Amino acid sequence: MLNPQLDSLTKMPIDKEAVLVLFYNDLRIDDNATLAKAAMLAQENHRQLLLVYADALADGIGQAHKDQAYDFDRIGDARQQFLSESLFDLNESLQRLGNRLLHLTPHTSSAPLDTFTQLCQLIEQQQVTDICVSQTADYNQNQAYGFLQRKYPQVRWHEQVTNTLFASLPMEELPKSFTQFRKQVESDHDLLNAETDVVISPAPKSLPPMPDNLINGTADNHSLFFNEHHLDVQLPSEFKGGETNAISHLNNYFNSDAPSTYKTTRNALDDWTHSTKFSAWLANGTLSVKVLLNRLRHYEREVVANESTYWIWFELLWREYFYWYAMTHQQKLFWFKGIAEQSPTTEFDKERLEQWKEGTTPYPIINACMNQLKQTGYMSNRGRQIVASCFIHELGLDWRYGATHFEQYLIDYDVASNWGNWQYLAGVGADPRGCRQFNLAKQTQQYDPSGSFIHKWQGDNTDDYVLSSP
Ligand SMILES: Cc1cc2nc3c(=O)[nH]c(=O)nc-3n(C[C@H](O)[C@H](O)[C@H](O)COP(=O)(O)OP(=O)(O)OC[C@H]3O[C@@H](n4cnc5c(N)ncnc54)[C@H](O)[C@@H]3O)c2cc1C
Secondary structure, eight states, X not given: OOOHHHHHHHTSOOOSOEEEEEESSOOOSTTOHHHHHHHHHHHHTTOEEEEEEETTGGGGGTOTTTTSSOOOSSOOHHHHHHHHXXXXXXXXXXXXXXXXXXEEOSSOSSOOSOHHHHHHHHHHHTTEEEEEEEOOOOHHHHHHHHHHXXXXXXXXXXXXXXXXXXXXXXXXXXXXSHHHHHHXXXXXXXXXXXXXOOOOOOOOSOOOOOOHHHHSSOGGGGGGBOOGGGGOOOOOOSOOOSHHHHHHHHHHHHTSSGGGGHHHHTTOSSOGGGSOOOHHHHHTTSSOHHHHHHHHHHHHHHTXXXXXXXXXXXXXXXXHHHHHHHHHHGGGXXXXXXXXXXXXXXXXOHHHHHHHHHTOSSOHHHHHHHHHHHHHSOOOHHHHHHHHHHHHTTSOBOHHHHHHHHHHHOTTOOHHHHHHHHHHHHXXXXXXXXXXXXXXXXXXXXXXTTSHHHHHTTTTOSSSOOSSOO
């Protein structure tokens, strides 16, 4: 069955071949080597330019969540809103440059096909000669790319690196621990203290147009264009998606004193300024990590360089480490035994899983964090560590269900950072010290001594709670 919008296009004359950009976690125009490459290819070869974002591409090849413990129907509202805002902003920028975003969405009444099939139709009908993508550590997305490459061997495939500080693993082999990785990077590739800024790819000044038959096609075609109806969920959130908001947050953050005290505040459970809050924009690529690093370097030169500013770089290296960890270990990222020899002894239990997800465990600190996640799509790093530890130790659950719940709700969901951190805490990943258990009573005492966090996020709304770990 053909998608009706795409079907109508087959009746329109096609007078040119096209270059196609498949956006994924690179939803920006600045420092986007993929977009720059595609614009150059289209200009040089007099081709038109198709700019596409496809929701749930890997679903179309039956790949999404295949190696995971369980699936979910739809992503959480906050995560969806952040993504829609990001696509909206990207589309506005692309329109200013003379093109616009095509948004493939699955299973709507007007387009009853998965997005992989819709994409294949576009490739065929628009005579796509080149596809440009950004490198990703997402195993499932890469499976979809592999399918496309095999299905269309005549189409040239161009992959750029847009998501990381390093273009490839900056050493021969990924070290077993983060500390070894960091030490090696700092001795051989100290980008924080290097003489010059990291090179970025400037935003194109203009873009070649999309194929005429899309611009002048039937009214039906308009449902392929990014459409503001996708913004219909409106949740109050400090996180506003999109490159414009990312840059504005970057400016606000580095125009404040917050970077100079980051190390002393970063473990707090709440409060906007206590950690950088860059993760969500970094995760979907509305913010370039290279642009962020250059900004940090300027702050060190012009304002202050201290332990706190160093620690922002230190955390960005954790992000980098997990990216290369995911690239190295591929589908093992989703395995119960991770990269270890043996599986943990924990198990699936529906009732305990529901308690954790719904914030009705016997532990107020856990409930508060889980309520915060549900309502905002965000949880602090300290919160994530505590709830993951409780999930594994107090509740004895299979860590993959926790990771999948995070995948559904976190606005900063990133396949490498999420699954890598969960493996680490479950003792099946990159932690040389094995499984870590946090003492919930001590953590509560240390990070919420007045109980205000628990109160704010209604963590004590349960009849039967305890403060200490067994
Ligand atoms: C179980 C678990 C799951 C997680 N899932 C994700 C996820 O899906 N996406 C995600 O971006 N982060 C994840 N993290 C890492 C970390 O919790 C968040 O990056 C951080 O809380 C985001 O807030 P921030 O931007 O204010 O971080 P900051 O403390 O300000 O850190 C600055 C940046 O460094 C990076 N960073 C910091 N800590 C880590 C870390 N432990 N691992 C990798 N990168 C890090 C992030 O890009 C972050 O934006 C997870 C951590 C745990 C323990």
